[in-house]
Amino acid sequence: MAAYSTYSYDVLVIGAGGAGLRAAIEAANAGVSVGLICKSLLGKAHTVMAEGGMAAAMAHNDDRDSWKVHFADTMRGGQYVNNWRMAELHAKEAPDRVRELEGWGAVFDRTPDGRINQRNFGGHRYPRLAHVGDRTGLELIRTLQDHTTYLGVTVHMEHTVIELLLDGGRAAGVVAYDRERGRFHVFSAKAVILATGGIGRAYKVTSNSWEGTGDGHALAYRAGAELIDMEFIQFHPTGMVWPPSVKGILVTEGVRGEGGILKNSEGRRFMFDDIPDNYKPQTASDPEEGWRYVQHDKSARRPPELLTRDHVARCINREVKAGRGSPHGGVYLDIAWIKEKVGNAEEHIKRKLPSMYHQFKELADLDITKEPMEVGPTTHYVMGGIRVDGDSQMSSIPGLFAAGECASGINGANRLGGNSLSDLIVFGKRAGEYAATFSRENGQARVDDAAVDRAIEEALAPFDRGEAGENPYTVQADLQESMQALVGIVRLEDEMQEAVKRIQTFKARASRVGVTGHREYHSGWHTALDLRNLLAVSEAVALSAIERKESRGGHFREDYPEKLPEFATFNVMTKQGPGGSVQVSRAPLPPIPDHLKAVIEEQKT
Numbered sequence: 001m002a003a004y005s006t007y008s009y010d011v012l013v014i015g016a017g018g019a020g021l022r023a024a025i026e027a028a029n030a031g032v033s034v035g036l037i038c039k040s041l042l043g044k045a046h047t048v049m050a051e052g053g054m055a056a057a058m059a060h061n062d063d064r065d066s067w068k069v070h071f072a073d074t075m076r077g078g079q080y081v082n083n084w085r086m087a088e089l090h091a092k093e094a095p096d097r098v099r100e101l102e103g104w105g106a107v108f109d110r111t112p113d114g115r116i117n118q119r120n121f122g123g124h125r126y127p128r129l130a131h132v133g134d135r136t137g138l139e140l141i142r143t144l145q146d147h148t149t150y151l152g153v154t155v156h157m158e159h160t161v162i163e164l165l166l167d168g169g170r171a172a173g174v175v176a177y178d179r180e181r182g183r184f185h186v187f188s189a190k191a192v193i194l195a196t197g198g199i200g201r202a203y204k205v206t207s208n209s210w211e212g213t214g215d216g217h218a219l220a221y222r223a224g225a226e227l228i229d230m231e232f233i234q235f236h237p238t239g240m241v242w243p244p245s246v247k248g249i250l251v252t253e254g255v256r257g258e259g260g261i262l263k264n265s266e267g268r269r270f271m272f273d274d275i276p277d278n279y280k281p282q283t284a285s286d287p288e289e290g291w292r293y294v295q296h297d298k299s300a301r302r303p304p305e306l307l308t309r310d311h312v313a314r315c316i317n318r319e320v321k322a323g324r325g326s327p328h329g330g331v332y333l334d335i336a337w338i339k340e341k342v343g344n345a346e347e348h349i350k351r352k353l354p355s356m357y358h359q360f361k362e363l364a365d366l367d368i369t370k371e372p373m374e375v376g377p378t379t380h381y382v383m384g385g386i387r388v389d390g391d392s393q394m395s396s397i398p399g400l401f402a403a404g405e406c407a408s409g410i411n412g413a414n415r416l417g418g419n420s421l422s423d424l425i426v427f428g429k430r431a432g433e434y435a436a437t438f439s440r441e442n443g444q445a446r447v448d449d450a451a452v453d454r455a456i457e458e459a460l461a462p463f464d465r466g467e468a469g470e471n472p473y474t475v476q477a478d479l480q481e482s483m484q485a486l487v488g489i490v491r492l493e494d495e496m497q498e499a500v501k502r503i504q505t506f507k508a509r510a511s512r513v514g515v516t517g518h519r520e521y522h523s524g525w526h527t528a529l530d531l532r533n534l535l536a537v538s539e540a541v542a543l544s545a546i547e548r549k550e551s552r553g554g555h556f557r558e559d560y561p562e563k564l565p566e567f568a569t570f571n572v573m574t575k576q577g578p579g580g581s582v583q584v585s586r587a588p589l590p591p592i593p594d595h596l597k598a599v600i601e602e603q604k605t
Helices: 016-029 067-077 084-103 136-150 215-223 277-282 287-294 309-323 336-340 346-352 354-364 421-442 449-468 472-486 493-510 521-545 593-604
Strands: 004-013 034-037 155-156 159-167 170-178 184-196 235-241 260-263 331-334 373-381 384-389 400-402 570-576 582-588
Touching: 004 016, 004 170, 004 215, 004 421, 016 034, 016 136, 016 184, 016 421, 016 472, 034 184, 067 084, 067 309, 067 593, 084 400, 084 421, 155 336, 159 184, 159 449, 159 521, 184 215, 184 336, 184 421, 215 384, 215 400, 215 521, 215 570, 235 309, 260 309, 260 384, 287 354, 309 331, 309 336, 309 373, 309 593, 346 354, 384 493, 400 421, 449 521, 521 570, 521 582
Parallel strands: 004 034, 004 184, 034 155, 184 400
Antiparallel strands: 159 170, 170 184, 235 373, 260 331, 331 373, 570 582
């Protein structure tokens, strides 16, 4: 059996995005030893792609905002299948977490009187997103990375975790390999925090980086934890559609927050054609009112471009299918039009949206200050993930915690733009705090040597098959094509059943993949190992979507287009059953306390 190095920590954090870094900081501040594993280089996490801002009801730009409004917006956006406790904690604690970042050196944009500036974003009633131009995620990572380094947290860069180890049902550590040399490493820990991000690479068109292969979801699932809400996939309305080499790259919602409008090939601002009844009281009746809103006129209501992402994505999909799309299969997002309203609009756009200006200029040879962008939906975020306790972020496996996108609960059926970054720091902090407490209250877990040997043997199997095995890239591409076509924005029962059948075939093919050569930076081998995770999360998505026979949030079924009351009472839950089977069940939602029900009712007008 291959040799391996060993390490031991009180708390082990998997993932160095916003949630993982914030968790590591909190655990280190609690005085326990902390190890941090990241799949890429430190500072390169996908969090940097969250550009528009972080939502926190600080009321700097509109004094009507409060945690209560933010809570109600989050619950309404999630179609009321959210974990209400997480939504409450998030709304209450986000302002403190943002101010904390500022104290650690984050340089936010400022209001004229010097406070942190906040911008409009989809689904938020008031301007709520603290931002740094359109590079907020980068500033978040920079600040947390600096603080993590300052605290002396040990970081293991370019390591991929392949198995979660258990000791009598309790989390005991992980098996990992380093991507540089392909050597194996075993980490033991009293508590493990998963902060591994999303599953976007299960789809062909995605804004996610190469890292988004559902690692944390699948690690927890195989260890016996439950996943919930996996049917709810967020297709961000605005990804690049041209040229093909950059298809899916995110175009921040901040463009629409600064006044960008969506138009079809006929030049019509089509978002005014379809405004959901529950949002009509808060949506502008005409373009002029929408413009006044983005200029911070308190008497105006938000433009329909700032409705929830699931709705905007479906509207764009409708226009394209009706033949009213742009030449490359999207629609037009126009920020250049504000020259009709703003003096020196070109410099204004470059100052407010510097990354978007650079992105389109460099990648598409298009000047967004003069021309509209072509955009279309891209797989962006999974609302589903590991089921956790709302306060502690611990899963059903003792000592295993999760935070950020790989955890589930706060978002329900749909995530509001900007809630992701504040989610990372609110629940990353809580996961680190409670994991440190767990590590102090429990002794070191025992590592099962036989389990380590099995994990390493399975990881090396593709080399044993060599050229006789199947190409892992081909299996991955076929899976992505199938998920995009059969479990995408609009879903049908027979198509999803076909996806489940194909996934079984892909599983068999994945068990036969082979690679040749040495293990150093071997991308084919890495892809072969990622396949097990991608297949697990894809099956959970498809089966959960079949179980939810209605349309709600990020889950839209053409055969069940209505939202049904009976489906508002539970989360769809998946858990690994005997022989690797998937057990699908319905987990009842706990009732919302009366005082929070009252908050929701107060904000409906």
